[in-house]
Amino acid sequence: MSVDSPRDAIAIAITGASGALYATRTVAALLERGCHIELIVTEYGRRLLRDELGDGAAVEKLSDYLAWRYGEGVRRGTFTLHSNRDLGARIASGSQDCRAMVVVPCSMKTLAGIAHGLSRTLTERAADVMLKERRTLVIVPRETPMSLPQLRNMVLCAEAGAMLMPAMPAFYQMPKTLDDLADFMAGKILSALGFPHDLYPRWGS
Numbered sequence: 460m461s462v463d464s465p466r467d468a469i470a471i472a473i474t475g476a477s478g479a480l481y482a483t484r485t486v487a488a489l490l491e492r493g494c495h496i497e498l499i500v501t502e503y504g505r506r507l508l509r510d511e512l513g514d515g516a517a518v519e520k521l522s523d524y525l526a527w528r529y530g531e532g533v534r535r536g537t538f539t540l541h542s543n544r545d546l547g548a549r550i551a552s553g554s555q556d557c558r559a560m561v562v563v564p565c566s567m568k569t570l571a572g573i574a575h576g577l578s579r580t581l582t583e584r585a586a587d588v589m590l591k592e593r594r595t596l597v598i599v600p601r602e603t604p605m606s607l608p609q610l611r612n613m614v615l616c617a618e619a620g621a622m623l624m625p626a627m628p629a630f631y632q633m634p635k636t637l638d639d640l641a642d643f644m645a646g647k648i649l650s651a652l653g654f655p656h657d658l659y660p661r662w663g664s
């Protein structure tokens with residue numbers, strides 16, 4: 460299905476931090492809403508998908524994996540897979556039409572690259588474009604414990620305008636499965652992007 464307008468395009472980068480399930484749930488939820496996703500999966504992100512979710516989730520099979528895991532509704536959306544080395548991809552330019560980008564999960568290495576505006580990879584460059592164009596950039600870092608440089612890199616990103624959303628699912632909704640925890644983080648991301656959802660019950664409901 461085609462997207463309603465170019466503004467329905469969202470960039471997603473999956474990097475090599477633990478939490479591949481957060482990424483697949485987020486991608487699936489956006490596809491279910493008919494979005495077009497400009498997808499980047501770093502080399503270690505590719506490894507994470509296989510290590511944490513199995514060979515069926517390898518990036519080459521991602522479309523079928525998402526349909527199997529989350530239902531055929533994911534076919535309402537589309538995605539384009541970019542090489543992280545392709546600095547000539549359209550999302551490397553400020554003239555592209557993605558309204559937002561999510562880095563989920565975000566490794567400490569990629570966090571550092573974004574914090575310091577290095578633009579060495581497509582992930583870093585596309586995130587830099589979001590910051591310079593004052594568009595929405597959601598970063599979902601995952602590491603524990605954290606060093607002072609890592610904490611400072613989060614502050615640098617926040618000061619530059621990114622939303623820092625550490626992979627810290629809540630437990631008040633009484634999760635029973637890993638999918639419940641992933642739903643919580645994906646729901647937080649969708650809220651940040653302005654999409655209504657019922658991925659987790661609201662506090663007090």
Ligand SMILES: Cc1cc2nc3c(=O)[nH]c(=O)nc-3n(C[C@H](O)[C@H](O)[C@H](O)COP(=O)(O)O)c2cc1C
Nearest residue numbers: 474475476477501503504510566567568569601602
């Ligand atoms: C199984 C596995 C789990 C990892 N988990 C994390 C993590 O949670 N956080 C992190 O910052 N790095 C983690 N790493 C290390 C990163 O993958 C590594 O720093 C890599 O260079 C990140 O590159 P990328 O940001 O281009 O994906 C993990 C690596 C592996 C193999």
